[in-house]
Amino acid sequence: MPDKFKIEKLSFYFKDKRVINSLDLSIRANEILSVLGPANSGITTLLRTLNRLCDTDHDVRIEGDILMDGKSIFAPDISVTELRRKVGMVFEVPTPLPLSIFDNIAYGLRVGGRIGKKEAAERVEYALRTAALWDEVKDRQHIPAMSLSGGQQQRMCIARVIAMDPQVILIDRSCSGLDPISTAKIEESLSQLKERFTIILAPHNVQQAIRVSDRVAFMLMGSLVEEGTGEKVFGDPDDRRTSDYITGRFG
Amino acid sequence: MKNGFKDKLSERVFLALALSSISAIALITVFIVIQGAPIIGKVGLRDFIFGMTWAPSQGKFGIFPMIIGSLSVTLGAVVLGVPVGICGAVFLAEFAPAAVRNLFRPAIQLLAGIPSVVYGFWGLIFIVPFIRDNLGGPGLSILAGSIVLAIMILPTIITISEVQILALPRQYKEGALALGMTHWQAIYSVQLPAAKSGIVAAVVLGIGRAMGETMAVIMVLGNAPGIPTSILDPVRTLTTNIGIEMGYAAGDHRQALFATGIVLFVIIMILNITAQFITRKK
Numbered sequence: 001m002p003d004k005f006k007i008e009k010l011s012f013y014f015k016d017k018r019v020i021n022s023l024d025l026s027i028r029a030n031e032i033l034s035v036l037g038p039a040n041s042g043i044t045t046l047l048r049t050l051n052r053l054c055d056t057d058h059d060v061r062i063e064g065d066i067l068m069d070g071k072s073i074f075a076p077d078i079s080v081t082e083l084r085r086k087v088g089m090v091f092e093v094p095t096p097l098p099l100s101i102f103d104n105i106a107y108g109l110r111v112g113g114r115i116g117k118k119e120a121a122e123r124v125e126y127a128l129r130t131a132a133l134w135d136e137v138k139d140r141q142h143i144p145a146m147s148l149s150g151g152q153q154q155r156m157c158i159a160r161v162i163a164m165d166p167q168v169i170l171i172d173r174s175c176s177g178l179d180p181i182s183t184a185k186i187e188e189s190l191s192q193l194k195e196r197f198t199i200i201l202a203p204h205n206v207q208q209a210i211r212v213s214d215r216v217a218f219m220l221m222g223s224l225v226e227e228g229t230g231e232k233v234f235g236d237p238d239d240r241r242t243s244d245y246i247t248g249r250f251g
Numbered sequence: 252m253k254n255g256f257k258d259k260l261s262e263r264v265f266l267a268l269a270l271s272s273i274s275a276i277a278l279i280t281v282f283i284v285i286q287g288a289p290i291i292g293k294v295g296l297r298d299f300i301f302g303m304t305w306a307p308s309q310g311k312f313g314i315f316p317m318i319i320g321s322l323s324v325t326l327g328a329v330v331l332g333v334p335v336g337i338c339g340a341v342f343l344a345e346f347a348p349a350a351v352r353n354l355f356r357p358a359i360q361l362l363a364g365i366p367s368v369v370y371g372f373w374g375l376i377f378i379v380p381f382i383r384d385n386l387g388g389p390g391l392s393i394l395a396g397s398i399v400l401a402i403m404i405l406p407t408i409i410t411i412s413e414v415q416i417l418a419l420p421r422q423y424k425e426g427a428l429a430l431g432m433t434h435w436q437a438i439y440s441v442q443l444p445a446a447k448s449g450i451v452a453a454v455v456l457g458i459g460r461a462m463g464e465t466m467a468v469i470m471v472l473g474n475a476p477g478i479p480t481s482i483l484d485p486v487r488t489l490t491t492n493i494g495i496e497m498g499y500a501a502g503d504h505r506q507a508l509f510a511t512g513i514v515l516f517v518i519i520m521i522l523n524i525t526a527q528f529i530t531r532k533k
Contacts, residue, residue: 053429085431095426098445107440108430157426164430 002069004029004168004198005050009064012045012222014057019045021222022064027168032190032199034213034230036206038245042222043202044092047170050200051087052080068168088161089170094153096145101137101156104145108164123163130192131159132185151182158189168198175204187212206246210234218242283516287509299510305476305487307496307504314511316476320393320486321462321518323479324472327397328404328461333454335401336408337443340450343409344416345438363406371470374399379471388483391473397482399467404457411456415449416442448529455526459519465490489515 005027012020020042027033035043048054050066052073066073073083085108097104105124109115115123124141128134133155137148145156154174161169171190175183190212193199203209209216210230217227218239226239237243291299294312302313339359343352378398383390423445427437443450465488473485474495487495493508493515500508 051429053425056425056428081431081433084429089429091422091425091429093422095422095429097423097426097441111430111432111436111440160430 002029003027004068005200006067006070007064008067010046010049010066011063012042012049012054013061013063015059019222020049023219023222023224025217025224025227027198027200028215029198030194030196031214032194032201032212034201034203034209034216035219036203036209036216037219037225040221041219043219044172046219047089047172047200047202050168050170051084051089053084053089055080085164086166087168087170088164088166090154090157090161090172090174092173094150094157096148096153096156099145100142101145101148102141104156105160105163108160124159127159127163128156130162130189131155132189133159149182151178151185154178154182155186155189158186162193162197166197168200169193171199171201173202173204175208183208206234218245220245280516283509283512287506287511287513290503290506291510291513293503294507299507300514303478305492307500307507310503312503312507312510314489314492314507314514316478317487317489317492317511318514318518319478320472320476321488321490321515323393323482323486324396324400324468324488325458325461327393327482328400329454329458331397332401332404332457332461333408336405336453336457337412337450339405339409340412340416341438341443344413345434345442359406359409362402363410367403367464367467368470370399370403371467374467374471382483386483388481389473389485391471391485393472393479393482393484393486395471396468396486396488399471400461400464403464403467404460407457407460408453411453412446412450415446415453418449419445451529452526455522458522462515462519462522463490465494469494489518 003026005025007023007025007027010020010023011018019040023042023046035046037043045054048057049062050073054060054062062074068083068087072078097107099107102124105127106115106120109120109123125134125138128137128141133152136152137156145153148156158169158171158174175186178186187208190199190201194214201209201213203212213230215227216230216233218225218233218237218241220241225241226233226237233242234246237246290312294302299312299314300318301315302311303315304311304313305316343355347355374395378395379390379392381390382388382392382395386394419442423441424437427441428434432440468488469491472487472491474487474491475485476487476492477484479486489511492511496504497508
């Protein structure tokens, strides 16, 4: 598998505070990579950098580079909006827009260009099915998205990203605060998604990372500690800090 | 036991304070109704509201020209002021660098602190002659009043709208941007609709202010109680009618001015109820 992203010596500063420390990491196409670690490890920042949502933050400085399909995402001729359409993101808290379920999902499509009613309906259905939400909302797609439960909202946000047909999906601790059934449904849709997308996931615990991912990367205080398959990193870690984390000595 | 008593006591105190503000409104309402209702009975509601002639010395009390005056000047102020106000709010909330924002915000709030007579004076000295020399007519006109009022309602609209936009959850904007929208698309299609009810409230407050403003418009409207045929014609509003004549009015004339107040009151009530309806519907 070719590399989808190649992160080279990435350092990220908020003012003078370094939140990512010279990170090197490759992400292969069509894999699910889990990036995990305790809070304040720079994981959310890393995800927000991959689609350059970090541009909206103030007093930020970035060193190093991120290559997507071999081309720097910081290159001057890169269109940020195009990048974000290729690299979709699901946030930690569900982010429904104040619209109906259907419009929430069709929205990204319409922004990308004119699209027929029928095609929109088909793509919305496809997205909802893939995100394991279709059966629950098929008869009420036009109610406000805000009236869904938290787990449903989160799956709707996943559907919204799927509908745009991105290449990469970033999922930031999206299952924290969800009930186990919703979590199971989201994990189930992840395994389907992987056939079409590259998924970078900040799982909300070690068990989830092992269940869903092909590879895991363990980060601590902005540095990459180790990476590899789930069994390797969590079963037989090379680094003391990783085993400390798993065995619950901190974090 | 002691805490229970304290709770009860504070509840009563708060109730009394809340009632005092409500009773102020009630008292004012009762007062103007008692003062103004008899003349409406005497002239007839229809002839009072739709009567075309205001000639107190001849016993003619028709306020239709003033209603038109109030509506036209307010509409003008809204047309001129609302787009500028909302754009200003978007600029301050979304685009302005911190330095600019820190300069503009107090400046706009200062605008709200200028006494209305100063606005009127400024309008009389600058806007009225400008209109007279460049567009024709007497200069004292609907247009002059609208411009002055538009500036006067800006602080209300900008401040409230900006607060509404800033109060939106960050996730709206980030969710929109993450879908590949440009900053402008996010503002236009997500943030503004989400802040809509607050912005409508801001606009209605602005309309209320424009409708109720007296001093500034007395000085620039010309105050002729006739039906205007163009925006360059002078008009008299409901407020200026009261403001100009209350000083010397007596008897029926005085009552008719209170009745004018009732009409103004009703119009503003209708406005507020409409606004609440809009914000609730959502």
